[in-house]
Amino acid sequence: MLELHVWGPAFGLPSLDPHCLAAIAYLQQAVPRGKWQLIASCNPALSPTNELPALRNGDIWIGGFRNIFHYLAQCSAGEWVLDAGLPEQEGADCIAFSSFVESHGQPLIDLSLYVSSQNYTTTTRPLYSALLPFPLPYLTPPSIRATAKQRTAHLGLSSLDIDSDDSSPPPSQSIIPKSLRRPRNTVSSLLAASPEASAQIRLDALATAFLEPLEKLRAKKQLFVSESQFTSLDCLVLGYLSLMLVPDLPQPWLAQCLKKKFPSLCTWTEELRKTVFGPEVTVHDAFLTKLGDSELDLRLKRLRGRGHLPWKAPDDGGAVGIGSVFLGGVADGIPVVGQLRRNTRMRQHGGLTTEDGVESSSFQYLTLIAGLVAGLGAVAGYMFHQGLISFGEGEETREKEMGGGLGALGEAGAALGFYASQMDEQVRRQRVMEEMNETHGAPVAEVDVDVEVERKPL
Amino acid sequence: MPPKEATEKVAEDQSSFLRSTRKVRDFFSIPAPVKQLFDLVPVVTYPPNQVPLRAPKPARIPSLYVFSKDQDAAAGRPSFNPSCLKWQTFLNIAGVDHRLVSSNNHSSPTGSLPFLLPAIYGSNTSQDSLVPIASNKFVKYATEHGGNVEESSTMRYGAYQSLLDHRIRNAWLYTLYLEPLNFSAVAYPLYVSPTSSNSLVRASISHQLRAAAEAELLKHTSIIDTDDLYSEADKAFEALSILLGDDSWFFGNDKPALFDASVFAYTQLLLDDELGWREKKLCRALRRRANLVQHRERLLVRYFGGP
Numbered sequence: 001m002l003e004l005h006v007w008g009p010a011f012g013l014p015s016l017d018p019h020c021l022a023a024i025a026y027l028q029q030a031v032p033r034g035k036w037q038l039i040a041s042c043n044p045a046l047s048p049t050n051e052l053p054a055l056r057n058g059d060i061w062i063g064g065f066r067n068i069f070h071y072l073a074q075c076s077a078g079e080w081v082l083d084a085g086l087p088e089q090e091g092a093d094c095i096a097f098s099s100f101v102e103s104h105g106q107p108l109i110d111l112s113l114y115v116s117s118q119n120y121t122t123t124t125r126p127l128y129s130a131l132l133p134f135p136l137p138y139l140t141p142p143s144i145r146a147t148a149k150q151r152t153a154h155l156g157l158s159s160l161d162i163d164s165d166d167s168s169p170p171p172s173q174s175i176i177p178k179s180l181r182r183p184r185n186t187v188s189s190l191l192a193a194s195p196e197a198s199a200q201i202r203l204d205a206l207a208t209a210f211l212e213p214l215e216k217l218r219a220k221k222q223l224f225v226s227e228s229q230f231t232s233l234d235c236l237v238l239g240y241l242s243l244m245l246v247p248d249l250p251q252p253w254l255a256q257c258l259k260k261k262f263p264s265l266c267t268w269t270e271e272l273r274k275t276v277f278g279p280e281v282t283v284h285d286a287f288l289t290k291l292g293d294s295e296l297d298l299r300l301k302r303l304r305g306r307g308h309l310p311w312k313a314p315d316d317g318g319a320v321g322i323g324s325v326f327l328g329g330v331a332d333g334i335p336v337v338g339q340l341r342r343n344t345r346m347r348q349h350g351g352l353t354t355e356d357g358v359e360s361s362s363f364q365y366l367t368l369i370a371g372l373v374a375g376l377g378a379v380a381g382y383m384f385h386q387g388l389i390s391f392g393e394g395e396e397t398r399e400k401e402m403g404g405g406l407g408a409l410g411e412a413g414a415a416l417g418f419y420a421s422q423m424d425e426q427v428r429r430q431r432v433m434e435e436m437n438e439t440h441g442a443p444v445a446e447v448d449v450d451v452e453v454e455r456k457p458l
Numbered sequence: 459m460p461p462k463e464a465t466e467k468v469a470e471d472q473s474s475f476l477r478s479t480r481k482v483r484d485f486f487s488i489p490a491p492v493k494q495l496f497d498l499v500p501v502v503t504y505p506p507n508q509v510p511l512r513a514p515k516p517a518r519i520p521s522l523y524v525f526s527k528d529q530d531a532a533a534g535r536p537s538f539n540p541s542c543l544k545w546q547t548f549l550n551i552a553g554v555d556h557r558l559v560s561s562n563n564h565s566s567p568t569g570s571l572p573f574l575l576p577a578i579y580g581s582n583t584s585q586d587s588l589v590p591i592a593s594n595k596f597v598k599y600a601t602e603h604g605g606n607v608e609e610s611s612t613m614r615y616g617a618y619q620s621l622l623d624h625r626i627r628n629a630w631l632y633t634l635y636l637e638p639l640n641f642s643a644v645a646y647p648l649y650v651s652p653t654s655s656n657s658l659v660r661a662s663i664s665h666q667l668r669a670a671a672e673a674e675l676l677k678h679t680s681i682i683d684t685d686d687l688y689s690e691a692d693k694a695f696e697a698l699s700i701l702l703g704d705d706s707w708f709f710g711n712d713k714p715a716l717f718d719a720s721v722f723a724y725t726q727l728l729l730d731d732e733l734g735w736r737e738k739k740l741c742r743a744l745r746r747r748a749n750l751v752q753h754r755e756r757l758l759v760r761y762f763g764g765p
Contacts, residue, residue, distance in 0.1 A: 050680040064679070067686060092700035093614070095693045100617035103624045106678075151677050209616070216613035342681065 001037060002027070003056040003312070004068075005047070008040035008131035008287075011247040012280035013273070014309055015040075015053075016127060018109055019065040021239030022232075023053035024309065025276045026069055029230050030080040037312040040286040042132045042140070043325045069232055083231050090225045094233045097217060097224070101233070104210040105240040107155060110148035111203070112244065112254040116160040119249045120145060130283055133322045139329040155206070157199055200253065207257040215262050238276065241269040278308025286311050336368075520554070521575045522546060523561040525648070531558040536726055536762055538648050538733065540630065542572040544723035545593050549574075550761040551714050552605030562653070568592045574599065597716065607716075610709040615717065618701055618708075621694040622720050628675055629691030629740055630724060632684065635671035639736035648733075692743040699747035706756065714757060725754040 004027055010016035014024050027036050047054030047063030055062040055071060062071045073081045083094060113124045120141075128144075129137040149161065214237065218224050225231045244254045245266060259266055332338040488496070524531070524542035537543045537558075549556055556574070566573050567590050574591040576599075591599050601607050634645050641664070650664045675682050698721060702708055708717045727733065728741045729751060735741055744750060 044680070049683050049686075064683070064686065066690070067683075070689075088700050092697035093617070095697040096614065096617040096621050096701075099625050099690075099694065100620040103620045104616075147677070213613040213616050217617075342676075 002031065002035060003037050003039055005039045005041035005052060005054045005056065007052050008042070009281040009283055009285065010127045010131070011243075012282070013242055013246055014038070014277050014281045014286070016113075016124075016131075016243070017052065018105065018236070018239040018243050019051075020053045021242060021277075022235040023055075023065050023068050025235040025238050026065070026072075026082065026232060028276055028309070029235070030069075030072060030082050031076075033310065037310050038286075039312050039314050040131065041314055042136055043321070045325060045328055065236070082229070082235070086225065086229065086231065093217065094225050094231050097214070098233050098236055100213065101210075101236050101240055104206075105244075107152045108207060108210055108254060109240065109243055110152045111155075111157060111160060111206075112249065112251075113247070114145045114148035115152055115157070116249075116251050119251050122250050123247065135326045136322065136329070139326060139333075143329065143333070155202075157202060159199060203253050204257050207254055208261065211258065211262050211265060215265055218265070218268070234272075238269065238272055241265060242273050242277075245269050246273070281309070285309075287313060336371075517557065517575075518577055520556045520577045521559045522549065522556045522572055523559045523565060523575070524572045525562065526558060526560040527652075528560045531560040534558055534762070536730075536758075537572075538727065539571065540627070540723040540727060541570075541593065543726060544719050545572050545596050547719035547722050547757065547761060548596060548716050549600065549605070551716075551719060552600040552607050554600050554603055554605045566590075608711065608713070610711060610715060610717070612709060614701070615709070618698065619717065619720065621697060622724065624678075625690045625694040626724055628678075629687045629694075630728075631671045631674060632682065632687050633737065633740045635668050636675075636682070637737045641668065643736045644733050688739055688743070691740060695743055695747050695750065699750050702749050702753060704749070706753075714760075718753070718757065721750070722754055722757045725750055726758065729754055 004023060006015045006020035006024060007017045008015065013021060015021050024038065027038075041052060041054070044050050044052050044054070046056075046061060048061050049063030049067070051063055053063075053065060053068060055068045057071075057075060060071075062068050069082070078084065083091065086094060112119060114120055125137070125141050128141040132140055149158065152158075214224070221227050223230060223234050224237055225233055241258070245258050247255070249255070328341075331341055522545070524537040524546055525539035526535070526537045526542070530537075534557075537546055546558070561571060563570055565571075570593075572593050574593075574596065576588065576591065578588070597607055597609070633640055635641055645667065646664060649667060650660050653663055654660055672682065675687075679686075706712075707714045708721065709715075725744060728735075728744050
C-alpha cells in the first residue's frame, strides 16, 4: 500500500500546496484505486528531501513531485506512468512546460498566498492553524512565508508585505497642528493604502506572462499536451491553476486576472478539478477523527461511498512526534545549528563519497573552530577591556577627589591652601636647617633661637 | 550700564523714521559687509579634474566587460561565465562591434557582469551617452545601433528559456561550484586565483562562492538533491535537442538569435575541453545529443573563428 503524505486540505481543495495537488492528481490518475492512501501530514522532515508531498512504500520514503512519479514508474515496472508513449515533440513540450510552470507559477502563488500581508494574515495563516497541531502554527507558516519572500525577492514586489514596510514617517513628527493639516488624499496615498493596487500593473504582467503561453499551448485541445492523454504536465498545471483560481482571498488580483483574461483556462480548471479531486474537501474529510466517535463509522462508510480520494487518518506520533517536529523547526531557525543540520541532511541524501565529505567538512570544521576561537577571543578581549577601563577610572577619580579636596571649597579653600603651602614651606625650611645643623655642629643654639622667634607670631 | 541703554534707546527712536524709508531700498541691496566679503572671495569655477591615468580610455567602439582572462579578452575568445558568454555571443550575432574587457563583478554598477560601456561618437561626449548599459538592455541597444535582431515570439520560447534559466542553470551551479573536484579544477583557477595571491583571501572567496551557489539552489528546494538536478538537466537537454531537431538554428530560423546564444553559453562551456572538467556527468549528458554539439560548433566557427 502506497501512502501519499501531503499538506492538508484548504479552499475546498485536497491540499494547499501546488506540488501536493499535482501529486494527488497524478496518483489519482495513474495508480489504481485501493493501492494508495492519502494522508494529511504536518511533518516535512519525514521525507528525505524535507518537503511534502512524500510517498511512502513500506520503509521507502520518496520526496518531491518529480521523484514520486519517477518512483511510481520504477516500482510498477512502467505500468503507472502517465507520460508514456507521447510523441517526441509533445514529450519535449511536457518537460519544458513543466519547468516553465514551476519556475513562473511558484512566484505567483508565493506572492498571492504568502507575501501579500493581507492575504497571509486573513487567509493562509488561519488555514495552517486549522491544519497543524498546537505549537506548529507558530513555526511552520512563518518559515514557509520566509522562503516565499526569498524566492520572490528578485521581482522587487516586497511592497506587498506591509509588515516590513516602515518607509512612511509617523505623522506626529509634523509641526503643523492636526486641525490645520490637509487630508492628503492624493492618488499615490490612496494607492498606498493597498499595496496590491499600486503593484497591480506588475502583478498583472507577471500573471499574464505565466498564463498566456499555457493558453496558447492548450489552444483547442482537451488537455495541455495531447487530446486525450493525461500527463504529468496536466497534473502540475491543475495544481497551480486551482490554487490561483479557487481561493477566496481579500486581495484577489490573481484570480481576477485569470477570470478576466483567460476564461477558457478557468473553465478547464473548474471541470478538471471536479473530476480529479472530486467535490469540495473539508478538513473533516481529511482528518476523519474530528467527528464524534458514535458518528465516525457512519461517516467513514459514507466517505468511502462517495469518497473521491482515499483519505486515511494521520498518525502524527502524538505529543512526542509533534514536539520533535517543533524542536526540529526551532533548531533549523538557529543560525549555526540550522546550517549544520541542513548540511547533514544534504550529505545523507546526496550520499557523497567519504573523500568529498572530508574535504568539504574539514573546511566547515575549520571555520567553526576559527569562529569559536574568534568568538571566545572577542568575549575575553571585551571583558578585559571593560575591566581595565573601570579599574583605571576608579583610580583616577579617587586621585582627583584627593587632589581637588581643598579646591572644591572655593575662596576659603584657596586661603586654606595658601596657609597649608606656607606650613609646608616652613616645615621644609626647618628640615633643611636641621640637616645643616647636623652637618655643621657649631651654630645649633643660634638657629634654635631663631626658629623659636619665628614661631611665636603664629 | 543703565545710562548706555537709555542713550541707545533714544538714538533708536530718532533713526526709526529714517530707517523705515530706507528699508525698501535696503531690502534689495546686498549688505555692505557681505558685499565686501564676496568681493574678497570671487567665484571661480575650476576645470574638472583629470581622470586617473589607469582609468579606461573612452573608446571608439563600445566595451563589453566580461569575466575573461586578459589574453582571451584581447583575442575576443569566449568568456568563461555563462551569462557573459550569452551576451557576448548575442552581440556577435547581432553584428554590434565591440571590444572585450576582462573584469569582475566589483566593477559593475549593477553588481553583476556583463555590462556595456557605449562608444563615444565624435566630440559630443555628454554624460548621458556614457552611462553603462546593463545586460537586460542589450537587445534594445543592439536594435538602436544597427544590429540585426530578430526575436521569435512563439509560445514555446518562454518555456524552453525556463529550461535553460532553471534546470540547466541549477545543474551548472551544482557541477561547477559544489562538485569538489570541479570546483578545484575549473572554478578555482578561473574565479578565485586571479583575485588574490593570499591563501586566506582565496579560501574566503571560494567559501563565499560555494555558499552563494548553495543558497541559490536552496531557494527552490529545501535540500540539494543531486540526482534530481542531474536527471532534470538531462531531460532539459533532451527537450532542447528535440526542439532543435534537424534545423540549423532554434525555432526554425534561418539565422541564429538570442535563444541560440543562450544555449551556446552553456554548451560551449560544457564541451570546452580546455576548462578541464573532472566530474563530467553534465558534459556526458550533453554529448549524447549530437545536434546540440553540432549547433555549438556552428556558432563557434561562425562567430569565434573556429575551435
